[in-house]
Amino acid sequence: MGLKRMLENWSDFRKQDYYEDEPYMWGMSIDLNKCIGCGACVTACYAENNLPTVGKEHYASGHSMHWMRIERYWEEPEGEADIDIKESEYPERGAHYIPMMCQQCNHAPCEPVCPVAATYHTPDGLNAQVYNRCIGSRYCGNNCPYKVRYFNFFDFNTEIPHPLEMQLNPDLSVRSKGVMEKCTFCVQRIRAAKDAAEDEGHRDHIEDGSFQTACQQSCPTEAIVFGNLRDEASAVKQSWEAHEVELNRFEQDKSEDIRGYRVLEELNVEPCVMYLDRVRDTEA
Amino acid sequence: MSDYKMKDIEWAKINKDVLESLESPRKAFWIVLGVCAFLVSLGVAAEIYQYNQGLGVALMNRPHFWQLYISNFVFWIGMSHSGTLLSAILLLTKADWRKPIYRFAEAMTLFSILTAAIFPVIHLGRVWNMYWVLPYPNERTIWPNFRSPLLWDAAAITTYATSSALFLYIGMIPDLAICRDNAKGWRKKLYTALSMGWMGRATEWLAFRKTYVLMACFLVPLAVSVHSIVASDFAMSIMPDWHITSFPPYFVAGALYSGCAAIITLFVLLRYVFRFEAYMTTEIMDKTAKLTFAIAMVWNYLNLSEYASIWYSNDMFEKEVLLEKFFGPYCWVVWGMLLCATVAPFAMAFKKVRHSMWGMFWLSLVLQLGMWLERFQIVSPPLASNHEPWTWAVVWPGLVQLTITLASFGWFTMLFLIFCKVFPSVSMYEVKEMVFHRRKASSRTELEDLDKVKDEMVKLEEKLA
Numbered sequence: 001m002g003l004k005r006m007l008e009n010w011s012d013f014r015k016q017d018y019y020e021d022e023p024y025m026w027g028m029s030i031d032l033n034k035c036i037g038c039g040a041c042v043t044a045c046y047a048e049n050n051l052p053t054v055g056k057e058h059y060a061s062g063h064s065m066h067w068m069r070i071e072r073y074w075e076e077p078e079g080e081a082d083i084d085i086k087e088s089e090y091p092e093r094g095a096h097y098i099p100m101m102c103q104q105c106n107h108a109p110c111e112p113v114c115p116v117a118a119t120y121h122t123p124d125g126l127n128a129q130v131y132n133r134c135i136g137s138r139y140c141g142n143n144c145p146y147k148v149r150y151f152n153f154f155d156f157n158t159e160i161p162h163p164l165e166m167q168l169n170p171d172l173s174v175r176s177k178g179v180m181e182k183c184t185f186c187v188q189r190i191r192a193a194k195d196a197a198e199d200e201g202h203r204d205h206i207e208d209g210s211f212q213t214a215c216q217q218s219c220p221t222e223a224i225v226f227g228n229l230r231d232e233a234s235a236v237k238q239s240w241e242a243h244e245v246e247l248n249r250f251e252q253d254k255s256e257d258i259r260g261y262r263v264l265e266e267l268n269v270e271p272c273v274m275y276l277d278r279v280r281d282t283e284a
Numbered sequence: 285m286s287d288y289k290m291k292d293i294e295w296a297k298i299n300k301d302v303l304e305s306l307e308s309p310r311k312a313f314w315i316v317l318g319v320c321a322f323l324v325s326l327g328v329a330a331e332i333y334q335y336n337q338g339l340g341v342a343l344m345n346r347p348h349f350w351q352l353y354i355s356n357f358v359f360w361i362g363m364s365h366s367g368t369l370l371s372a373i374l375l376l377t378k379a380d381w382r383k384p385i386y387r388f389a390e391a392m393t394l395f396s397i398l399t400a401a402i403f404p405v406i407h408l409g410r411v412w413n414m415y416w417v418l419p420y421p422n423e424r425t426i427w428p429n430f431r432s433p434l435l436w437d438a439a440a441i442t443t444y445a446t447s448s449a450l451f452l453y454i455g456m457i458p459d460l461a462i463c464r465d466n467a468k469g470w471r472k473k474l475y476t477a478l479s480m481g482w483m484g485r486a487t488e489w490l491a492f493r494k495t496y497v498l499m500a501c502f503l504v505p506l507a508v509s510v511h512s513i514v515a516s517d518f519a520m521s522i523m524p525d526w527h528i529t530s531f532p533p534y535f536v537a538g539a540l541y542s543g544c545a546a547i548i549t550l551f552v553l554l555r556y557v558f559r560f561e562a563y564m565t566t567e568i569m570d571k572t573a574k575l576t577f578a579i580a581m582v583w584n585y586l587n588l589s590e591y592a593s594i595w596y597s598n599d600m601f602e603k604e605v606l607l608e609k610f611f612g613p614y615c616w617v618v619w620g621m622l623l624c625a626t627v628a629p630f631a632m633a634f635k636k637v638r639h640s641m642w643g644m645f646w647l648s649l650v651l652q653l654g655m656w657l658e659r660f661q662i663v664s665p666p667l668a669s670n671h672e673p674w675t676w677a678v679v680w681p682g683l684v685q686l687t688i689t690l691a692s693f694g695w696f697t698m699l700f701l702i703f704c705k706v707f708p709s710v711s712m713y714e715v716k717e718m719v720f721h722r723r724k725a726s727s728r729t730e731l732e733d734l735d736k737v738k739d740e741m742v743k744l745e746e747k748l749a
Contacts, residue, residue, distance in 0.1 A: 062345025064679055071674040107524045115434035116416045117427070133426075135416055136339070136409015137434055138349035139444045142526045143521045145671040151409065153340030177338040178409025258726070264671055268521060 023204035024124035025228035025272070026185050028095055028213075029239040032278040033259075034223035035070075037097035041215030041224065042068050045101075048214035050168050050184060052156030065151045067183040068101040068215055077118075099215070099224070102148045102183035103126060103263065103271030106247065110149065118180070124175055124190075125229070125272060129182055145264050149182045160272035170212040185226070186213040208234040229272070245274045246257075294358045297713050298563075302459075302708045303466055313557050319497025320698035327691020330684045331406055338520035339409055343682030346665050352681040354517075355659035356689055358402030359542065361441070361514050362535070362655065366543025367448065367508040371455070373499035380721065382573045383714035384563040387459075388546050388554055388700075389451040391709065395699040396546075397445045406688065417641050431678035433516045440513040444506060449501045457482050457492065458713045474706075487743040489631060511539045518662065525603035525609075525666040530590055537583040541625070544576035550700070552641050554709060560594040565709055566639050573638040580629035580651070587626070590599035599669055608669040609661060613678040624654025633722070717726065 045068040072095040108127045119132035123197040141149040155177040169203040216224040227236035243260025250268040259277040370389040374382040419440045461482035464475035510534035519531040555564040594602045607617045631637045
């Protein structure tokens with residue numbers, strides 16, 4: 001943006017809720033009760049977003065590029081059944097699964113630290129990453145509390161064996177070495193849906209469910225719900241309201257039987273992804 | 285050798301001794317220079333490899349996005365604070381014992397900034413676009429992000445490098461004139477250009493003094509701000525154990541600490557290599573050691589208060605990192621730091637240690653090792669146990685990072701040695717002043733009314749002009 005425009009609108013930029021009147025605010029809700037940890041979302045993400053598969057060695061040394069990952073956690077054993085499971089041959093049975101991807105924070109800690117402003121907030125609530133602008137200082141990766149930013153430590157995409165490069169998604173770029181990348185909420189699909197809606201004549205409204213993110217589309221148990229948080233009729237908005245999670249709060253005061261929470265929301269980063277806590281019967 | 289002998293040094297001998305350092309150092313000089321050049325070439329090879337392959341070869345990963353490069357950067361920036369301390373602060377506080385050793389401390393400042401500046405550059409994923417950090421005019425009217433501490437870093441380092449280079453140069457002009465008068469060949473041409481026609485007139489001296497003190501006044505707050513900004517690289521983040529309010533003063537104290545230790549190292553080395561025994565006396569070493577000890581205690585206080593504030597804050601994440609620091613996989617780094625930087629400086633409480641040149645040499649190396657470990661334990665352990673337990677991982681720096689680290693030491697020493705060979709590393713005119721004052725203090729007969737003489741000279745010159 002030009003210096004002139006910046007100086008003219010200086011006070012506007014400092015206003016809170018600058019994008020209040022925007023018709024879109026993309027959000028997600030993930031039901032951990034439904035998640036079975038199958039990893040279909042991860043695979044779909046690889047296919048949709050041109051993520052490089054790095055191989056066993058690079059994966060082990062922490063250079064993997066999965067924008068979405070299934071994290072496994074085990075609770076401290078509560079009952080007999082828990083202990084049995086933990087010590088059994090298949091402890092995954094007792095694991096909690098959390099699909100973790102960029103939480104598209106509204107107070108994203110990655111944004112202010114980027115020296116070249118390669119990561120910024122779009123008016124529709126996405127935490128955008130401009131690959132062409134990124135110089136790879138990796139400060140954003142450090143400052144991300146979820147550690148969901150992925151750095152191209154090598155030029156992975158030059159090593160795609162021959163026919164496989166034809167399966168790359170033409171809707172988005174292939175990143176080169178030295179660039180940070182992360183989940184975009186499938187921004188290419190969002191933009192396509194916006195364009196389609198504009199062609200049909202409504203600029204401010206996309207029908208809820210008219211498009212899906214890749215992870216949502218592939219989830220066999222429909223644990224992932226994605227949509228517009230500014231649209232009162234959308235499934236994700238209703239889910240957020242039902243579970244009493246509000247966007248602009250760092251602590252939700254809710255009764256015990258309500259499952260909605262956001263990961264690390266006490267850091268006041270205002271993530272746009274709500275998780276629904278898993279309920280377990282430890283006696284069974 | 286006591287300083288009371290210093291008053292007996294003839295002024296011509298000062299010139300001769302210092303100018304000789306430009307001519308014939310001991311053999312050790314060439315050996316060290318050769319080793320350093322070799323290390324630098326190794327580092328260049330490692331960087332070429334890393335540039336071509338990608339940063340993954342340095343064995344950084346997620347969550348260890350930053351590692352040795354950043355801790356080296358902090359270390360070298362810290363090192364650069366010594367020169368400013370010795371020249372500027374001690375100049376303003378009129379501590380005359382700084383005079384024989386401040387020139388090389390200033391040179392050290394400049395060269396450690398030049399070394400430090402390498403690290404943020406080679407650490408970038410796309411080095412070739414590094415100029416995007418600077419707010420230069422461009423046709424797309426894209427600005428850098430002024431909120432990012434990395435941008436402040438770029439501004440602070442360039443400012444600090446420019447001003448300390450100027451400070452070093454301005455302070456050297458009278459000496460360059462002496463060199464000019466005694467040099468032949470290419471050196472004559474170099475010194476003639478650099479001394480800018482210095483004749484040693486009283487008006488020149490007055491202007492020179494004013495400029496020098498002004499520069500010193502400018503440099504002191506600048507040095508403090510530079511390392512505070514480096515500290516905000518960490519303090520401005522939300523990482524547990526990086527997000528600490530006391531980091532700026534803690535970093536500044538640590539910088540002065542490691543800088544003083546480096547001064548002691550080079551003090552002993554220069555004294556030996558260039559035969560400066562008559563100027564770099566035990567008395568000066570004693571005072572430098574006392575200063576280092578005082579700064580070490582300040583640093584220790586800040587370090588311990590950091591632990592205490594984390595402990596009593598009872599923040600879940602910060603406490604976890606603190607415990608991991610002391611008992612986790614990086615524990616030997618932390619304990620090593622405490623041993624080298626907290627316990628070892630107490631040796632300087634003993635006069636015997638302060639007065640032994642080579643004893644201080646080894647001690648200063650231990651202190652520097654401690655401060656280097658300190659920088660590593662600031663960067664790595666918090667990344668290893670961050671907010672997100674699923675990503676917890678312990679990573680040690682790989683061969684490429686270690687090679688480049690070694691090379692940075694070689695690079696610094698190489699630049700420094702070349703400087704000492706080309707420029708006078710002991711300030712001749714300030715040593716003469718010192719000798720003069722010592723002489724005056726002991727005899728009190730010669731030239732007591734120097735001020736009167738000076739005033740007369742100024743008047744005379746004004747008349748002539």
